[in-house]
Amino acid sequence: RKEVEQDPGPFNVPEGATVAFNCTYSNSASQSFFWYRQDCRKEPKLLMSVYSSGNEDGRFTAQLNRASQYISLLIRDSKLSDSATYLCVVNTNDMRFGAGTRLTVKP
């Protein structure tokens, strides 16, 4: 089993749609959690950290369920500019990345 597993995707959605990404991790000792965004042929960039109480940043909401070892990212009112690969990242002494879920938002 992979340490960090994500929805394989790809997700193709119209503008304005709500889309949710899921991620599970295997190591219960994992300490911190993140969502990174990676545009085609570019480096990953931090989208948001994921806290135990859940957190929101504009149209983006992240949730963490430590008991189920599950992380989610919700994007509301999706924009064309949200098209990218979304990487789930789990910090267990070092950063472990999922394979990523590709999102394409269409007009």
Place this chain on the structure above:
Amino acid sequence: DAGVTQSPTHLIKTRGQQVTLRCSPKSGHDTVSWYQQALGQGPQFIFQYYEEEERQRGNFPDRFSGHQFPNYSSELNVNALLLGDSALYLCASSLVAGGLYNEQFFGPGTRLTVL
């Protein structure tokens, strides 16, 4: 404020050769991590350097080695290149004092092709 820089941008080598990749961290950062990203995969952690020492290491063979200099810049060396080493190599810098929610800033990467 310069971000993370990496050189070279692209590199083509043949099997059995050795390669050195370079990284300069974001200003003020003291920790450098290296990742290998194969096509269609997420980055895989190679190792992390702090205070010129390797602090953590991922599941990579000893052919992968590194170094950190007093100015915090870093090198990744790969010996005896294999075809499977072809990938994007990413460097990320951070501040050790940043704690568990320490953001890593990535450089643009070096794309290595092994023929």
